[in-house]
Amino acid sequence: MPRLLVTRRLPPAVEARAARDYDAVLNPHDIPWTRDSLLAAAIGADGILCAAGDPLDAGTIQALPASIKIIATFSVGTDHIALDAAAARGIAVANTPDVLSVATAEIAMLLILMAARRATEGEMMIRARQWPGWAPTQLMGVTLEGKRLGILGKGRIGRELAKMARGFGLVIHYRNRTRLPPEQELGAIFHEDDEAFLRSIDILSMHIPGGAATRHWLSAERIAQLPAGSIVVNTGRGGTVDDAALCAALESGHVRAAGLDVYDGEPRLYPGYLGAPNITLLPHLGSGTIETRDAMGFRALDNLDAVLLRGAAPPHRVA
The missing domain is CATH 3.40.50.720 (NAD(P)-binding Rossmann-like Domain)
Structure with a gap:
């Protein structure tokens, strides 16, 4: 199975699907990543399921291992990802529109x-x-x-x-x-x-x-x-x-x-x-419902599945 780095603790149903379909590296204690810790965890991974706040600036993306094919973010916004750097590396970036x-x-x-x-x-x-x-x-x-x-x-x-x-x-x-x-x-x-x-x-x-x-x-x-x-x-x-x-x-x-x-x-x-x-x-509650967060996670996994399981384009590609 492709190896997937999941950077944050996600809803149980989302993590269960990720663990079913991937060799998933989870973050059960939701420990924040530094640039170095994220790069170390990404070694051998084929894709990254990230979230807002993850340190995916240009320097981090340039240093990601060559095995990374896609970054799927658990968000609509992509401010935390250096899209130009990902495009230069040939790494697809996808988000989760329409569900929140x-x-x-x-x-x-x-x-x-x-x-x-x-x-x-x-x-x-x-x-x-x-x-x-x-x-x-x-x-x-x-x-x-x-x-x-x-x-x-x-x-x-x-x-x-x-x-x-x-x-x-x-x-x-x-x-x-x-x-x-x-x-x-x-x-x-x-x-x-x-x-x-x-x-x-x-x-x-x-x-x-x-x-x-x-x-x-x-x-x-x-x-x-x-x-x-x-x-x-x-x-x-x-x-x-x-x-x-x-x-x-x-x-x-x-x-x-x-x-x-x-x-x-x-x-x-x-x-x-x-x-x-x-x-x-309020503490960034915008998408904070059970239904919405599950839907966001499933949409992120749909993007990952397209690239890593079917060799197709992600349905919600932004870069």
Whole structure:
């Protein structure tokens, strides 16, 4: 059987399938890899099933053994993999699209609700045993009905969020590289430029990829273009937000509240977030359901099976 290096502890059903079809090298204790330890474990392997955060930069990929034919990542994003270096080595790279859109959209909707209704502040009050009882002006948030939700990046996740948001009476605006066809737009209002988009919304939900082109997209200048009292939510990539600028806006009140599920350099957090009462912080839960994580693992294995068991192209190749 081909030898497969599995870099992280994965759901039981995924590991069982990997062990059935491959000489699988698993990571039962989920010990993080260094560059050297990953390269040592990859000796003799034919493929790698990796995950976000694994050190697969250009230097690591250049040093991988010649036996490696494919890297399949347990994620949609590929920011952690040097795609050009893999292509130069002739190593296929594949991801897991289409299976986590609903789960991630649910987390975006959860963050919108928590930010709008000040749920984190309320829970902190309860846990600290500082709740004095109900009061007419206590923790007043804002109602979602009639508010304008701006979806930045209306791909699969953004479209699923729009479906959910309509049920709460939100009016959908969106900013995308291209305008969607009417059957996907479903009446949402398209904006061709950033400023018009930002000035037209009450809630910003971010779903854009990471990388140099989008780094700190949400800058102090763009935050200033949002109406006062706006809400910001990010379930896309942490590096797309200027943390210092968002913290300053939360402190001034220009941004009423925020909700984050992703962070620049995670698991490290920008220190200013920890003291901000009007922000909800989740530990990258976007795809964190049993159904979704199983589906991601099976899709990664489908990619590996194509290359290593059938000598075919992976169905979800990105490089």
